[in-house]
Amino acid sequence: MVNIYKQEKKTAAxxxxxxxxxxxxxxxxxxxxxxxxxxxxxxxxxxERARILPTVDADKTASGVITKLIAAAxxxxxxxxxxxxxxxxxxxxxxxxxxxFDAKVQGVAKLxxxxxxxxxxxxxxxxxxxxxxxxxxxxxSTIKQxxxxxxAAAKNAARASELAALSRxxxxxxxxxxxxxxxxxxxxxRACRLAIxxxxxxxxxxxxxDKSSELVPISNCSVLTERLNALLGPLTALVNTLEQKKSIGxxxxxxxxxxxxxxxxxxQKLTAADEAALIAFGREHDLAMFVLEPYKQLDDSDVLRERxxxxxxxxxxxxEAEQQIMVQSLGSKIYCSPSCFxxxxxxxxxxMLRRVSEAVAPHAGxxxxxxxxxxxxxxxxxAAAGSSVVGVDIVFDMVRRANAxxxxxxxxxxxxxxxxxxxxxxxxxxxxxDKYDVVVMDPGxxxxxxxxxxxxxxxxxxxxxxxxxxxxxxxxxxxxxxSHYKIETWGAFDMFPHTSHVEIMLVFTRD
Numbered sequence: 001m002v003n004i005y006k007q008e009k010k011t012a013a014x015x016x017x018x019x020x021x022x023x024x025x026x027x028x029x030x031x032x033x034x035x036x037x038x039x040x041x042x043x044x045x046x047x048e049r050a051r052i053l054p055t056v057d058a059d060k061t062a063s064g065v066i067t068k069l070i071a072a073a074x075x076x077x078x079x080x081x082x083x084x085x086x087x088x089x090x091x092x093x094x095x096x097x098x099x100x101f102d103a104k105v106q107g108v109a110k111l112x113x114x115x116x117x118x119x120x121x122x123x124x125x126x127x128x129x130x131x132x133x134x135x136x137x138x139x140x141s142t143i144k145q146x147x148x149x150x151x152a153a154a155k156n157a158a159r160a161s162e163l164a165a166l167s168r169x170x171x172x173x174x175x176x177x178x179x180x181x182x183x184x185x186x187x188x189x190r191a192c193r194l195a196i197x198x199x200x201x202x203x204x205x206x207x208x209x210d211k212s213s214e215l216v217p218i219s220n221c222s223v224l225t226e227r228l229n230a231l232l233g234p235l236t237a238l239v240n241t242l243e244q245k246k247s248i249g250x251x252x253x254x255x256x257x258x259x260x261x262x263x264x265x266x267x268q269k270l271t272a273a274d275e276a277a278l279i280a281f282g283r284e285h286d287l288a289m290f291v292l293e294p295y296k297q298l299d300d301s302d303v304l305r306e307r308x309x310x311x312x313x314x315x316x317x318x319x320e321a322e323q324q325i326m327v328q329s330l331g332s333k334i335y336c337s338p339s340c341f342x343x344x345x346x347x348x349x350x351x352m353l354r355r356v357s358e359a360v361a362p363h364a365g366x367x368x369x370x371x372x373x374x375x376x377x378x379x380x381x382x383a384a385a386g387s388s389v390v391g392v393d394i395v396f397d398m399v400r401r402a403n404a405x406x407x408x409x410x411x412x413x414x415x416x417x418x419x420x421x422x423x424x425x426x427x428x429x430x431x432x433x434d435k436y437d438v439v440v441m442d443p444g445x446x447x448x449x450x451x452x453x454x455x456x457x458x459x460x461x462x463x464x465x466x467x468x469x470x471x472x473x474x475x476x477x478x479x480x481x482x483s484h485y486k487i488e489t490w491g492a493f494d495m496f497p498h499t500s501h502v503e504i505m506l507v508f509t510r511d
Contacts, residue, residue, distance in 0.1 A: 014054040016067055021048045026107020026470065027500040028092040028100050029063075039064050043094060045073040075099060080186060081222040088210025090223060090498035097185040101494045104502040105177055108470045108492060112174040115474045119481030178489040179355065183347035185497035189223045190255040190327075191344045196239070196248055203245050205236050223498065225255045231285065235262065238281050242274045254338040259324040263290040263306070263338040279310040288325050290338055306339055306397075329353055332380035332409050336401060341374055348495045352466065352505065353381055355491060359464050359507045360438050362387035367434070369460070371422055371441040371451050376402040376415065378440050383415035390431050391417040422451050432458075440464045447472030449479070456483035463508040468501060477506065486511040 021030035021044045030044025032052065040063045044050055049071040052064040079085075079093035092100045194205040197215035204217040219236075220229050231253065239245050249265040264270075264278070270291050282289035288308065295305035326335045327342050330353045336342060343349035356378055360368060362385035370379040373391030375398055383389045383406065393399050402417040420426040422443075427433075432454070439460045441448050445468060455463060456479075463485065467473035477487065485508040495503035 016051050016053045018049065018051050018070065021046050021050070024095070024100070024103035026104055026111070026502075028095055028103055037062055041066065042091060045076055045095060045099075047073045048076070083207075083216055083218060083221070086209055087207050087216045087218070088212070089207050089221075091210060091500065092498045097494070097497050098182065100498070101180070101182060101492075101502070104500070105180060105492045108502060108504055109175055109177065111470050111474050112477070112487070112490065115477050116174050116481065116487065119478045122478075122482060174487050174490060177491045179491035180494075181348060181351040181355070181491070182494040183345070183351070185494075186222050187225055188345045188347065188497065189221075190225050190228070190346055191338070191342055192221075192224060192228065192253050194218070194251040194253065196250060198246065203236070203239050203248070205232065205239070205251060227255050227260050228253050231260060231262070231287075234281075234285065238277070239264075242277060244268060244271055244274050252338045254325065254336075254340075254342070256325045256336070257328050258326050259286060259288045261288045261290060261325045261338040263292060266291055266293040269293050269295070275309055282309065292339065306337060308337070329377050330357065330381035330384075332376070332384055332405075332411075334375050334377070334380065334405050335408065336375055340398065340401065343377065343495065345495045348493045348503070349377070352493050352495075352503070353378070355505055356440060356464055356466070357381060357385065359462070359489075359505075360387070360440065366438065367436045369431075369434075369436040369439045369458075371439065371448065372443045373402060373417060374398050374442070376405055376417065378442065379415050379417070380405060380409055380411060382440075383411040384409060387414065389415045390434070390436075391415065392420050392422065392426075392431065393417065394419065394421045422448065424450075427454065427457075436460050438462045438464065440466075442466040443472075445469040445472065447476050449476065452476045452479045452483075455480060455485070459483075459510070461510060462488075465506045465508070466503065467506070468495070468503050470502065470504060473504060473506065480508050481511075484511045485509065 017034050019032040019034050021032050021041065023031045023046050025031050025040055030041040030046070030048070032039045032041055032044070039052065039054065040061055041052055043066055048069065050066045051068040051070060053067050054062065054064045056063065075096055077094055077096055081090060081093060084090060084093045195208055195215050197204045197206070204215065206216045206218040208214065209216055219232055235251065239248060244266065247266050247268040249267055252263040254261040270293050278289045278291070281287070289310070290306060290308050292304055292306045294302055296302055323335055325337060326333050327346070328334070330350070360382060362368070362382045364386040366387040368382055368387045368389045370389055370391040373379050373393045376391055379389045379391040379402065391402055396419050399417045399419045406412045406415040406417070418429065418431050420429055436458065437460060439455065439458070441451055443451070447467065447469060463480065465473065465476065488507045488509045490504060490506045493503040493505070495501070
């Protein structure tokens, strides 16, 4: 067989164009129009004119990069961080913090309005008349059958109009947040993970570039707390003295309400010499030093074990120095380690706790279910206020610590925690068969798809949902609307200033 060569058609290179930014989208990108097409341009502010080179994102949306900023807006901010152009952590530092937060909140409002409009119609449309107009006054009576069909059509039209009005009314209630919470946009981050790069035998600590595995060495970060920034230089010097420095995977930091904690993730078991060096460093800088390393169990299987260096276990169930690693939740003490999940913004976490407490209105005799409960960030303060709380999380160590913290705070009788994968069948567990007045849930970025389906069966009087992903929240909101819930109130927290992320809280009541 003869193969006939056919020259491939060359795709025309994209042509740059000049345009003006109209607004910001939910991710803080500039929104522009060119030739009846909408473009999303990172780094552009409303009112600015720029020359744009079109690109296509992974999600097929039209986007572009700025090749020349022709006219800058007076609101444009000079970044307060020397690494902003290279580091991918704070892509919105050119935007005034309040402007960026307002854009994210407006984007959430539009998403919720759309969700409620569709969800309300779908939840209630089944009540419309399904009659097509068959006549019971005579099979052959064409006139009577036509009158019946006309009557049914009018009835359905009236019901459709009523549903549309109900949908508009419900959507209007979510068109603006009931509250917003902001705080300082710098020095707010109390926890972080530092990546490591080796270059000519020297190690550097830092963060990754945007959409890249390349590391940007960091000596100072404007969003980290003062104590974490002061540690970056000495810590970089320390890791370069270790004989196992090539075995360090990453470093985690936590600026707790007591000591600063440091965790080194090792790919090999720590040597005695390096352990002594880490303990000495911790004593010099008044730190709690942890290591996460391979560990061989009695059955000869390998696991990762987190260990606090230079400490022995005590009766309370916490290691001695670990009692100095603590964050507070509305007065409740939560002892933890640097590998535990804590909200990175302490000020916004406190604001969120106050809002959740207002929505739940905890009191004696009230039963609360806290899904994705973690260390007990919500559970422990609610139990301290008098409610009986059941917390559920997938991570065994978090559940263990939550139960221990309940005992430390004197609420072990009212706060109990259980292990369960909330994305797998859990309905037969004893805690799931109980009745609850309020459900609080704070899922990860993937949302709570199965948990909200369970709400249709559980039917609590109130649901308080926290979400860091508005798209997942909108999906879960649709499911709750179909289970005959309505959004009573919602609000937003500027948990991650200078980033595209936004934390929202939605309160649902039975419709």
